[in-house]
Amino acid sequence: MRLVVVGGVAAGLSAASRARRLDPELEILVLEKGYDISYGACGLPYYIEGRAEDLSVYSADFFRRERKIEIRTAADVVSVLPTRRELTLSGGERITYDRLILATGARPNPPPEANRPVFCLHTFEDGRRLKDFLGEHRPARAAVMGGGYIGLEAAEALRTQGWRVTLFQESPYLLHRADAELTALLVAHLKTFRIDLRLGQRYDGSRYDLIVSATGLKPNAEIAAAAGIELGTTGAIRVSDRMETSANGIYAAGDCVELTHLVTGRPVWIALGTHANKAGRVAGANAAGGDARFPGVVGTSIVRVCGLGVALTGLSTEEARLEGFDVISASASAFDKAKYFRGRRTRVELTADRRTGRLLGGSVIGEDGAGGRINVIATALHRRMRVDEFEYLDLAYAPPFAPVYDPLLVTAHELLKKL
């Protein structure tokens, strides 16, 4: 029995490792089209910044030796033939499988034509290229295209190293969140770091010394589609909660699949390492004969923007409106702990449905504790909590850690007044 996994980063190796744990006898082969496997792609901005020295987690040797998982790099799968349970590599070589897991990931949208050095920040190789460039050039003028989290992280990393950074974001919002207050807050914050933000503007074609392109991703779903595997409405591979595709014996996980959004109940495509790892584990378990289920996501994310933690979960008010909810939201700015423990203001926003009182989403911005607070909202979203229930959450309090009314509860109280 041979399990083949296409993709050797987060989802692929989680899947392979999980399958091995469940079935010690299975033959497992991982095919990675690049030269790097098992690295923390989310650390790329910090690798560029010089903070993280290496992003590799495990070597191919480790997998071979410790987990009896064979890994081939530079193995570019160009097609899948489900009827023959066969893959074809770019060189023409054919490989058969009994079970297949597609973890083909995503790719960045192509950068613009420019007579300048242009870099993406998607693979470890991208990171090394950019880092080499930075090592060989004095800081000068850089343009970053894209105000999503990668663009913001890249801008900060370059700024930290002395580059003058202009950040272009075509839409009027940062972080793909239609939240004018959030964007305004970040605009002010970026200004203090002297990042020249051009909101609602495309790259102006000026002569920058370096361009980083981070204008979004696309799922690598073409091979699946060509093999007759169903894609979903988002353009990514459609899977069941067992991470099964529409083709018998073929599973998929990671940035190439869409998942269920637990707030809307509808498919969503969110390319994040957390989901890739968890869903990969589920795909691996099922491919090895187990029975695991991935329930879905609530859209939680966090990003550091020039020292500030910016965390989001669930739906923004705009998204909630588009989903047909009767949207109501409130925000509050409150101290995150006692002032004599250097408490700072944290800004929390909560969105709910007026008809049912159900929480739909929220955001937390703060120097400290944004991750912990967004996780409380995320947990509430998982369980469809109402605002009036949320207001009475028994949250931890002691002066070094939080105020007696946590900013989360202060915001819930404000929201209840409007309901």
Added chain:
Amino acid sequence: MRLVVVGGVAAGLSAASRARRLDPELEILVLEKGYDISYGACGLPYYIEGRAEDLSVYSADFFRRERKIEIRTAADVVSVLPTRRELTLSGGERITYDRLILATGARPNPPPEANRPVFCLHTFEDGRRLKDFLGEHRPARAAVMGGGYIGLEAAEALRTQGWRVTLFQESPYLLHRADAELTALLVAHLKTFRIDLRLGQRYDGSRYDLIVSATGLKPNAEIAAAAGIELGTTGAIRVSDRMETSANGIYAAGDCVELTHLVTGRPVWIALGTHANKAGRVAGANAAGGDARFPGVVGTSIVRVCGLGVALTGLSTEEARLEGFDVISASASAFDKAKYFRGRRTRVELTADRRTGRLLGGSVIGEDGAGGRINVIATALHRRMRVDEFEYLDLAYAPPFAPVYDPLLVTAHELLKKL
């Protein structure tokens, strides 16, 4: 219509303020037996330490001027006569009410007989007395009695100021948590701060230069009991979820009442500022003709122990066993964020019921993020989440804030292996 509130700290003033907001015409009188009102008692250890300069939040003048709430200090209520809607003060003065809120608080267990300076750490006055003493004496040998959170905080505050501290705890556990692993971890940590811990030992009668007694609290429920108001099984005043006592028109809130534990469904007495504030607000709303309900607590707390955050929620394995659950628990020590962001190990413990898979409690110990993580467990407990649901929580991930598998999820995975 006159509302009288007995007690002018957390619950009493939350109640009075809430009642005023709902009814601008109500006559509101607060009777406080001490001289201080509206102070953050939880900050006492930091006041002693010299970090917090003042703990007062609002003055009696502020309440009079801004909220039309009359406050009398040194007004010691000695009896309540519900049939006549009348209170008697220690001087013999009688005061009538239409609605009454009892927020009589709790008191520390009496310190031992000792020919030494003995201090409690319960009221602001206690704090000032101890602080004055510390200002007038050179650091020497101090004994702290009690290994609950006040004892531990007091020990740290004294140690910080150069005192040699011996900490006596009669039971074999710290923080009233029958968790041998937790206690062992804290024992080791206290040792590095050179606090001489005597576990399972009573105060030895030695000649210390200062004794701080923190051997627990008792609810001030005597006046209520004498008035024929029902007490609960814990010895504190029994209230409905509207904070009504058994006597018509009399409400109670704060450290003098018992609350519902949402994990067991049974009454529990937990004297904490968070509950006092929230339940006070509910009592005030209802006393003013509103309809608010306090659902209950899950037993969340956090304490700083020599720089370490120690957070608890729900039931310990021992408590869960006594409640008749088929207890299973797991703990894990995992990095709280990327190592290149100075990630440190955090220890998480989760307890569940083997029959249903339902989470029953947990603890988190870490330098950073213990509050945020315990709050996620607390939120899960509020909604009776199972471990297999908890394992797939969509928690925030980015290298500066958390690892791709949060320590919470790592622990849930360990626990699932045992289920």
